[in-house]
Amino acid sequence: MNRLAKVAFGFVIATMVLAGCGASLKSSDGYNTATSSSVRTVFVALKDFTISPAVVDVPAGTVKFTAVNQGQAFHNFSVKLTDGGNRITGTANLSPGQTGSVRVRLQRGTYIGYCSEPGHESLGMKISIVVR
C-alpha cells in the first residue's frame, strides 16, 4: 500500500469510528429519546447577592429557567459549563421585581447557574445545575 492509499484508508476508518461513536452517544445517553417534548420548568430567585436554590437537579432535556429578581440591583440568570467557561445562554438583565425566562437543552453533566453582571458571581450569585 502506498502512502496515499494508507492516508485514504485511515481517513475512512476515522470517519467510520466517528460516525459509530456519534450514533452510540445518541442511543445510549437517552438525550434524544426520553421526554424530548416535555420541558422542565425550574424557578430561581435572584437576590443581592445569592441565587436560590443552591442546587438544581434536573433530567437531561429542555429546561426552562424562570428567574425572578428579588434584589435591588440588576441581575440575570445565566448558564455555563465550567468556571471560566463561556456563557451558554441566559435571561436578559432583569430590573428589581422583574421575571425572565430562558430555555436551554442540557445534556448530562454539571453546569453553573450564575449572574453574569460584573462581580456578581464572585459575590455569591452562583449555583450548581446537575443534569442526570
Ligand SMILES: [Cu+2]
Ligand atoms: Cu447579579
